[in-house]
Amino acid sequence: MVAALGTMLVGAAGFALDAGLYYAGSRDLRAATEAAALAAAMYPAQATARAQDSLSRNGYDPTTLRSVELGRYCPDAALPAQQRFDPSLTRCPGNGVVNAVRIRTDKPSRQFFTRVLGGADPIPDLAASATAARIDEAGVGVSSGVLTVTNSLVNSVNDLLGALLGIQLQLNAADVQTLMTGYVDAGRFFDALASRVGESGTYSDLTSRSVGLRDLLLAAAAVADQPATAATLTLVAGRVNNSYSVPLQGLFGLGVWRNMPVGEADEQPGLRAGLNAYQLFAFAVQAGEGAIHLSDAVSWVVAGSTVRIAAVATGPLDRPRFSFGPAGETSASTSALRMQLNLGLNLSILGVGVDSVPVLIDIAAARAEISAIDCANTAEQARDSRVSVLASSGLVNAYIGRAPANAMSRPMPPLSASDVAPARILNVLNLITVDARAVAQPVMGNSGTLTFGPGGQGMIGRPGAPGSPASIGNGSQLGPLLTSLTSSLTASNGLQVKALDLCVWPLCDTSGVRAQLLGGITAPLAGLVGTTADPLLDNLLTALGIQLGNTTVWVTGVRCGVPVLI
Numbered sequence: 001m002v003a004a005l006g007t008m009l010v011g012a013a014g015f016a017l018d019a020g021l022y023y024a025g026s027r028d029l030r031a032a033t034e035a036a037a038l039a040a041a042m043y044p045a046q047a048t049a050r051a052q053d054s055l056s057r058n059g060y061d062p063t064t065l066r067s068v069e070l071g072r073y074c075p076d077a078a079l080p081a082q083q084r085f086d087p088s089l090t091r092c093p094g095n096g097v098v099n100a101v102r103i104r105t106d107k108p109s110r111q112f113f114t115r116v117l118g119g120a121d122p123i124p125d126l127a128a129s130a131t132a133a134r135i136d137e138a139g140v141g142v143s144s145g146v147l148t149v150t151n152s153l154v155n156s157v158n159d160l161l162g163a164l165l166g167i168q169l170q171l172n173a174a175d176v177q178t179l180m181t182g183y184v185d186a187g188r189f190f191d192a193l194a195s196r197v198g199e200s201g202t203y204s205d206l207t208s209r210s211v212g213l214r215d216l217l218l219a220a221a222a223v224a225d226q227p228a229t230a231a232t233l234t235l236v237a238g239r240v241n242n243s244y245s246v247p248l249q250g251l252f253g254l255g256v257w258r259n260m261p262v263g264e265a266d267e268q269p270g271l272r273a274g275l276n277a278y279q280l281f282a283f284a285v286q287a288g289e290g291a292i293h294l295s296d297a298v299s300w301v302v303a304g305s306t307v308r309i310a311a312v313a314t315g316p317l318d319r320p321r322f323s324f325g326p327a328g329e330t331s332a333s334t335s336a337l338r339m340q341l342n343l344g345l346n347l348s349i350l351g352v353g354v355d356s357v358p359v360l361i362d363i364a365a366a367r368a369e370i371s372a373i374d375c376a377n378t379a380e381q382a383r384d385s386r387v388s389v390l391a392s393s394g395l396v397n398a399y400i401g402r403a404p405a406n407a408m409s410r411p412m413p414p415l416s417a418s419d420v421a422p423a424r425i426l427n428v429l430n431l432i433t434v435d436a437r438a439v440a441q442p443v444m445g446n447s448g449t450l451t452f453g454p455g456g457q458g459m460i461g462r463p464g465a466p467g468s469p470a471s472i473g474n475g476s477q478l479g480p481l482l483t484s485l486t487s488s489l490t491a492s493n494g495l496q497v498k499a500l501d502l503c504v505w506p507l508c509d510t511s512g513v514r515a516q517l518l519g520g521i522t523a524p525l526a527g528l529v530g531t532t533a534d535p536l537l538d539n540l541l542t543a544l545g546i547q548l549g550n551t552t553v554w555v556t557g558v559r560c561g562v563p564v565l566i
Contacts, residue, residue, distance in 0.1 A: 026126055071098065099135075135564050165241075210248065250287050334394070387555045436494070
């Protein structure tokens, strides 16, 4: 019995040993093959030699390498990973230059018992394959152009952001100026934030969380480029409540860095890019669930009329505000925004004041997408490389009238001209009533390619040196918006003045009433969306990081030759 069962026991033990050696060998060969693919992808022209050298340094005979295939990486996040390698160089967009390598290796597995089985041996030879690409990456951010810091802009920042936070923000002009010209190191900011909130996973894990606004600001202050920036961020952090939760997922896109463990910002490939301090603060406030009903917070006098912001609504955070990654799959955008304004006209029509003319302004998201990264073959790649960004400024539309009840909900629903009904803006003893409805022809934003680097419209930034932005579109495009809105208001179905049949002159002569109202409405609208150097609405929207008809793009850093497995 012992002899009979012993044979089976020895056979089982031998098979278990060989199977264990096979799985261990497969794991080691796969790791060595991936390392060889990464080494080969750095210099595809020398892919075979570099792959063999890498295998030798990891203890494998160079003959383990069976094949080397060159191709191009498709930077298309919609494609499955296995379809992103294009050996034909025809399917992927770009310049057709080889930037990816696929290698295959194999070797006999170590066997002790199962080898005696010959053709019945169930243990196969070891084999592995890996595909790697050299990914050139850059960081991109989108904002409005930074206006000159004036008292009006400072008031807008305090009123709007303070109202969203539910506090008295009380920043002065120097504070706003310091934030708008200050930067923080992106990678070190993520590391500092991970430490504050106790995140020990990857950068993707961190940016999938929601964090307290105070923690976010203190982490930014810890890695600010200038002591003044750090001091102002710390000051703001002391005035906000850490219970104000900020979801990070809508703010950042991390590209290939997303799978790196937190704490490795200075490792290769590191997160060497900058973030504008004001944009980080303003976009973080908008990302939270702050109160957006601002009727008691913001009120100005423009062209002899009172302008009050009744509500602000934003669209879904479908794209990050700051993004880092390769060309073709790295983009950023501002949020879509809808503002409901009430114009209180300082007019008295037959002894009755015009309290509120409802105006809605829709601003579609401005977008920027990295379309090409041309790395220089010099020792100063960060200085000499060029980054191309396809930028588009958002569509702008405006309405006068009564919008649907859910128009200002969050995220805001789509709104079309047919959804806007006439709004009653004047009632004189039920004898004369005035209804107003107007729809502006949309002002289309511009689009085009901006180049950053030597000879381009902007310069590439890096931690401690923000570079210079480039813009597309400008506020002067708003002239047609005002013209078409006024034209729509003067149409027969725009401003409707009705009088009862029993009225007597001068009540039945409504032409004077109509003329007064048209002048009273168009004057403050000109102050809001006109072409003045620093109009009120520019200040309001710049406080939120948006400028009508304008997209300002910042390339916050570039990194060449980052090899990744695909």
